[in-house]
Amino acid sequence: MSIKIIKKGLSDRIIDAGRFGFQHLGIQPSGPMDFLSAQLANTILDNDLNHPVFELHFPASVFEFEEDMYICICGANFVPVMNEKSVALNIPIKVSPKDQLSFLQPIEGRSCYLAFKGNLDESKKWLNSFSSFQTTLNKGDHFIIHKVPEIAISINPFKQNTIQQIQKNLFNEHEIRFIPGPAWNDLDPVSIQKIMQSSFTIHAKSNRMGFLFNGPAIHLSAPTEYLSSAVTMGTLQLLPSGQIIVLMADHQTIGGYANLGQIILVDLPRLAQLNNQCPFKLSITNVQTAHQLYRSIQSWFMH
Numbered sequence: 001m002s003i004k005i006i007k008k009g010l011s012d013r014i015i016d017a018g019r020f021g022f023q024h025l026g027i028q029p030s031g032p033m034d035f036l037s038a039q040l041a042n043t044i045l046d047n048d049l050n051h052p053v054f055e056l057h058f059p060a061s062v063f064e065f066e067e068d069m070y071i072c073i074c075g076a077n078f079v080p081v082m083n084e085k086s087v088a089l090n091i092p093i094k095v096s097p098k099d100q101l102s103f104l105q106p107i108e109g110r111s112c113y114l115a116f117k118g119n120l121d122e123s124k125k126w127l128n129s130f131s132s133f134q135t136t137l138n139k140g141d142h143f144i145i146h147k148v149p150e151i152a153i154s155i156n157p158f159k160q161n162t163i164q165q166i167q168k169n170l171f172n173e174h175e176i177r178f179i180p181g182p183a184w185n186d187l188d189p190v191s192i193q194k195i196m197q198s199s200f201t202i203h204a205k206s207n208r209m210g211f212l213f214n215g216p217a218i219h220l221s222a223p224t225e226y227l228s229s230a231v232t233m234g235t236l237q238l239l240p241s242g243q244i245i246v247l248m249a250d251h252q253t254i255g256g257y258a259n260l261g262q263i264i265l266v267d268l269p270r271l272a273q274l275n276n277q278c279p280f281k282l283s284i285t286n287v288q289t290a291h292q293l294y295r296s297i298q299s300w301f302m303h
Contacts, residue, residue, distance in 0.1 A: 001068070001069055001118060001145045005137050006064045009061035010058065010059050010060070011136050011207075011208070012055065012137040013136050014137075015031055015032050015132070016050050016053070017032075018032075018129060019127050023230070023253040026252075026254075027253070028250055029129075030133040030250050032053075033249050036169065037111065037112075037273075038113045040075075041053055041115035043159060044091065052130040053113045054116075056111070058106040058110070059103070064098065064099070065095040068150075069117055070093065070095075071092075071095055071101075071116050073087070073112065076109025076110055077109060078105065078112050079103060079104040081102055081103070109170070110275055117153070118145035119146040121145075162301065169266070169297070170269055175280070176267050176271050176281070176283070177266075177282075177284070177289075177290075178234075178236060178260075178262060178263045178283075178284065179262050180261045183226065183258035187238075188220065191218040194218060195282055200244075200280055200281070201214045201278065201279055201280070202276045202278075203276070204276055206276075207248075209251060213243060213246070217242035226256055226257070226258060228254045234246060234265065235259060235261075236259070236263065237257040266290065266293040
């Protein structure tokens, strides 16, 4: 069985959990922007959490399915329609040959995930991962899906609870929490006050490499040069322009800008789903709290 792209989207791609163990060679993980929604879609279909999925951005690709299979759509609401009829998010959907899936408009969020029941052709892997940094979906792309024994998929109480917990975590107005980094104390006191009290939005030029913040200009107490050091998704950097940028899924592996801190893993999916016009605030937390919150999220997927 297979999935065919019949219309190209803005910047859609196949991803899994990411490509790990190669950052020392300058190769970034390139996993999902919102790992919670990707894992949720796989959980609903009884897939492995790291099973590959399509990550979509609006305007999204149009898909055609060439055989019967189950799919699931999670994350951002782009108003999905199957053969011009509305379909729901966060449920298993049975598709038939020649069914076409498209998306009408962005209602909430900015990254949508399409999971499928079946195994993607292993030839699509590079360095043990299906995730791609540069390759996006194009019209005519054809993905061979190896069928697995077909069992009816349903939403049980465990899955329903997981759906509710993740939706509650993703779409709310809570502050984005971070752990101060090595350059935090190099900021002038006024800039620290600005960061803690101001609202920010996401700049329109943001992408999978980084989200640029719109907000007040931030400054160091004195000009300082930093040695390049390892960075990861969620690292907050101060640019020479006085703007803050947070590195996202396709981040570089080292950076020399002032490292102001690290957004905790639990809050990265919520940041990834913020539309450009949605204001948000930052707040400080600590490593212990970050670990505790992540353990609680892991429990949502244990069954």
